[in-house]
Amino acid sequence: MDKIIQHLQQSGPILIASHINPDGDAIGSSLAIGLALESLGKHVTFYTESPIPAVYRFLPESDRMVEEINAENQFQTAIILDCGDIYRVGDAASIIEKIPTVINIDHHITNTKFGNYSLIDTTACATAEIVYRLIKKMNVPINNVIAISIYTGIMTDTGSFRFSNTNKDSFAICEEMIALGADPYLVAQYVYGTYSLGRIKLLNRAIDSIEISKNGKLSVMTVTEEMFDETNTKPDDVDGFINYAKGIEDVKIAALILEQHKNNGNKGTSKTYHVSLRSDETVDVGEIATFYGGGGHSTAAGFSIESPLAGIKSKIFNLANKL
Ligand SMILES: [Mn+2]
Structure with missing residues (x-):
């Protein structure tokens, strides 16, 4: 210093x-x-x-x-x-x-x-x-x-x-x-205390998207581009939403999958996903995020991935087997 x-x-x-x-x-x-x-x-x-x-x-x-x-x-x-x-x-x-x-x-x-x-x-x-x-x-x-x-x-x-x-x-x-x-x-x-109406409606859709693993220890929330369009919101409106998925009883890991468009110049755009992870203190999600090329803390981390949504979800749900 x-x-x-x-x-x-x-x-x-x-x-x-x-x-x-x-x-x-x-x-x-x-x-x-x-x-x-x-x-x-x-x-x-x-x-x-x-x-x-x-x-x-x-x-x-x-x-x-x-x-x-x-x-x-x-x-x-x-x-x-x-x-x-x-x-x-x-x-x-x-x-x-x-x-x-x-x-x-x-x-x-x-x-x-x-x-x-x-x-x-x-x-x-x-x-x-x-x-x-x-x-x-x-x-x-x-x-x-x-x-x-x-x-x-x-x-x-x-x-x-x-x-x-x-x-x-x-x-x-x-x-x-x-x-x-x-x-x-x-x-x-x-x-x-300054949520727009669109953001509240986006939260409604995000909460509705929550899926839970069979053992109840992992939750996944998904926010798509379509949801942003329907509610006239932007990715930064998602800030904090993951805490609803994490707050569910017995959940040890919560994931938020955020769909984003990546600009590839004259090749147009492609879909990319940002996955945020949160855990109770018993699991190190920083390690998981690092494995996928991202990073963060042991209780809050994230990574970006370009693969079909279904594949990303199955990767994430597989994590529940170890919980
Ligand atoms: Mn910080």
């Missing part, structure tokens, strides 16, 4: 980037570290390949995220947050890799330790927790915008303090953030 701070103190323009389909932790930790560095007089650019989901646009300064970067030579340092590997940032990975110094800050157990410096703590409940410690160590005062960003990262990554990564520090840091100006009711209202 000291070497990273020393480096940042003397660095020129800094790029802050996180993963595609950013969640509350990706956005919150990006804003927190970027704004802290700005208060030290640094020139900071925030990058995200996918647009910020509507529920996170309340975050002050989130409108500063740009969806395109060019000429890598304008940055001296890139800070990559909440990404198990550098390709999670999306298409810009090839540009970012060429930035002279890459700093990798993350809490995923499958992190590949890419970059010149890495700050990985798999016991941290969120990347925002690691960023909090870094900001403290840098002696940057936490203003209310940084406080809201850190609070949102921790609140969302712990599923509102319900997931197994929730610990004493999650509460302690959030308590401090509230004292510094984060309003828990306001954050909860924006993150959970």
Whole structure:
């Protein structure tokens, strides 16, 4: 951590980037570290390949995220947050890799330790927790915008303090953030209380799609492109739906299969699926996701796969035999 701070103190323009389909932790930790560095007089650019989901646009300064970067030579340092590997940032990975110094800050157990410096703590409940410690160590005062960003990262990554990564520090840091100006009711209202009607209707279809293995220990939820079309929604509206499949009595593993269209340039589009996995603490879904070329944590992980839906489902249901 000291070497990273020393480096940042003397660095020129800094790029802050996180993963595609950013969640509350990706956005919150990006804003927190970027704004802290700005208060030290640094020139900071925030990058995200996918647009910020509507529920996170309340975050002050989130409108500063740009969806395109060019000429890598304008940055001296890139800070990559909440990404198990550098390709999670999306298409810009090839540009970012060429930035002279890459700093990798993350809490995923499958992190590949890419970059010149890495700050990985798999016991941290969120990347925002690691960023909090870094900001403290840098002696940057936490203003209310940084406080809201850190609070949102921790609140969302712990599923509102319900997931197994929730610990004493999650509460302690959030308590401090509230004292510094984060309003828990306001954050909860924006993150959970602003569902569009389309999203509720999509949730209805997603819940209706749930299938359970014979032994009752594995559940599968499927969300298709057709469901998005019918409800006028987008993939980021699915955020959190998997918890309904996971909350079913006796379920040890829940899977959410998300159908997506992949753009193949002039060859048109093809179907691809993203599979999210959640487990109670007794099964390591990070291992399963890694086997299929993805990654994540032991209780929350995911991978992408291009094969017919029926084949994916049978692969997933086979996992139930070992439960
Ligand atoms: Mn995270």
